[in-house]
Amino acid sequence: xxxxxxxxxxxxxxAFLGDxxxxxxxxxxPIKHELRHWWRVAYAADHGFRVNVSEMRREEGLxxxxxxxxxxxxxxxxxxxxxxxxxxxxxxxxxxWNEGMLRQWPQDTTVTxxxxxxxxxxxxxxxxxxxxxxxxxxxTALKANAAIQxxxxxxxxxxxxxxxxxxxxxxxxxxxxFGTLGGRxxxxxxxxxxxxSPSRRGNGGEDLPLRxxxxxxxxxxxxxxxxxxxxxxxxQTEPHExxxxxxxTLAIVKIGLRTQFRYTTGRGAQQPEDRHWxxxxxxxxxxxxxxxxxxxxQLRFKVRQTENRKLVGVIYHMPHLPTxxxxxxxxxxxxxxxxxxxxxxxxxxAPNVRDFRRDLxxxxxxxxxxxxxxxxxxxxxxxxxx
Numbered sequence: 030x031x032x033x034x035x036x037x038x039x040x041x042x043x044a045f046l047g048d049x050x051x052x053x054x055x056x057x058x059p060i061k062h063e064l065r066h067w068w069r070v071a072y073a074a075d076h077g078f079r080v081n082v083s084e085m086r087r088e089e090g091l092x093x094x095x096x097x098x099x100x101x102x103x104x105x106x107x108x109x110x111x112x113x114x115x116x117x118x119x120x121x122x123x124x125x126w127n128e129g130m131l132r133q134w135p136q137d138t139t140v141t142x143x144x145x146x147x148x149x150x151x152x153x154x155x156x157x158x159x160x161x162x163x164x165x166x167x168x169t170a171l172k173a174n175a176a177i178q179x180x181x182x183x184x185x186x187x188x189x190x191x192x193x194x195x196x197x198x199x200x201x202x203x204x205x206x207f208g209t210l211g212g213r214x215x216x217x218x219x220x221x222x223x224x225x226s227p228s229r230r231g232n233g234g235e236d237l238p239l240r241x242x243x244x245x246x247x248x249x250x251x252x253x254x255x256x257x258x259x260x261x262x263x264x265q266t267e268p269h270e271x272x273x274x275x276x277x278t279l280a281i282v283k284i285g286l287r288t289q290f291r292y293t294t295g296r297g298a299q300q301p302e303d304r305h306w307x308x309x310x311x312x313x314x315x316x317x318x319x320x321x322x323x324x325x326x327q328l329r330f331k332v333r334q335t336e337n338r339k340l341v342g343v344i345y346h347m348p349h350l351p352t353x354x355x356x357x358x359x360x361x362x363x364x365x366x367x368x369x370x371x372x373x374x375x376x377x378x379a380p381n382v383r384d385f386r387r388d389l390x391x392x393x394x395x396x397x398x399x400x401x402x403x404x405x406x407x408x409x410x411x412x413x414x415x
Contacts, residue, residue, distance in 0.1 A: 037184055078248075151277035265342065308325060383405075
């Protein structure tokens with residue numbers, strides 16, 4: 030038996046979602062990838078985070094399709110036959126695959142970066158790659174032909190086996206609350222919401238897939254949203270009138286949490302420094318033995334629309350250990366993320382009681398934070414419980 034669900038998917042920020050020719054276009058594969066990601070998170074929570082990865086991948090392959098399972102089989106005419114591939118049991122359809130309509134980037138606001146001599150575009154900082162700087166016009170511009178603009182929407186239809194409904198519906202709810210699509214999605218681009226809102230199903234008595242963030246570091250894949258003694262590692266900005274002003278706020282936050290760590294070396298560092306564990310590669314600060322490795326930032330941004338149509342930025346941490354190729358230093362990684370959590374909590378205080386000169390992090394570059402003080406005082410976060 031199959032169940033079906035139909036939603037209106039609406040973007041709240043521009044999406045850098047492209048086809049094979051690098052033209053912005055609505056497509057179903059990124060949506061399926063997003064559904065699979067949050068299905069794994071729901072699966073992990075449903076199993077109390079005691080996950081046999083091989084078993085999980087098998088269930089995922091049987092549900093979403095595969096071309097790699099060696100022990101898969103089907104029954105035909107009463108006979109069991111092995112198969113090396115299987116179609117997805119989840120069907121996803123968009124009512125159109127139109128090109129994106131945003132062809133000219135709006136005028137950019139600027140932010141101050143302690144390591145850069147001149148002000149930089151706030152959207153350029155969060156969208157570098159899809160966005161570029163036009164030196165002739167001194168403006169931020171789209172690198173590709175177009176982007177999907179905010180408020181563009183399409184009808185999304187999903188069909189799935191009834192027996193899998195619990196985890197898939199939880200995944201859809203998580204997509205709506207935390208999901209983003211396309212390039213630079215971890216920085217909040219491609220934020221969207223689904224209407225009607227997917228049903229909310231709990232896991233083990235909790236609505237959110239929460240796990241102590243230090244326990245999360247025992248696995249090398251994103252499987253939960255972290256929590257600490259205070260609660261979920263989720264912060265929210267104040268409401269903004271539009272995505273441009275909100276993305277400027279998120280850029281200020283990201284610059285602040287990154288530049289609190291100072292480098293002591295330049296190119297070809299023999300050992301990774303604290304800031305390298307946030308994300309990698311880093312311009313002008315490579316690590317000798319990491320070569321072409323890539324470490325995505327575990328801190329993610331999402332832009333949500335409020336009931337009165339204003340926008341808030343959500344910042345959440347999905348902790349996990351980097352893969353073995355990085356030869357991860359667990360003590361250093363834990364120290365770095367504790368500093369990041371403390372920094373975001375500091376932004377949750379009233380501006381007149383903040384003190385970034387305090388030892389938030391033993392290795393913090395407090396001079397850089399002082400240089401940013403005026404920008405940071407315009408930011409007010411709050412810890413939230415979903």
